[in-house]
Amino acid sequence: MKRFWEKVNKSGVNKCWNWTASCDGKGYGQFSLNGKNHRAHRIAWEFCEGKIPDKLFVCHKCDNKKCVNPDHLFLGTALSNVQDMDKKGRRISVIRVEERHSMAKLTNFKVKVIKILLRDSKMKQNAIAKYFQVTPGAINHIKKDKLWQNVIV
Secondary structure (H helix, E strand, O other): OHHHHOOEEEOOOOOOEEEOOOEOOOOOEEEEEOOEEEEHHHHHHHHHHOOOOOOOEEEEOOOOOOEOOHHHEEEEOHHHHHHHHHHHOOOOOOOOOOOOOOOOOOOHHHHHHHHHHHHHOOOOHHHHHHHHOOOHHHHHHHHOOOOOOOOOO
16 A cells, blocks of 8 residues: 555645556556556555456546545446536547547538538548548548538538
């Protein structure tokens, strides 16, 4: 337990306690325990609150993946975790990725241009994808209104 808390920057009771050691590929703190890597916020929950019931997630009120402050964590189901992300506008939807999302490579203007090119030009989808530096699948989703259906030409 001491080894875990040595890797935490406790900036204050009501502030995030940031994990200062290694993180996984998604940006969550990770801690090795009994030869296996675990997400640090889950370990913090178990140290402070007890065992995590099966099928429950340890979610962040603060949306800071490195935070291990138990006051910033709560248990939730897969559904409540998704609802929390939606409420806060953090989820990437396979149905609709909007310009305001931090992962979006396109803007509404670029999508309008893509839709015009798809409708009015003989340019192939692969060429459009290459020009806009996105995947051909993204262009196909735009064409079929699976992505960016809110952009109307």
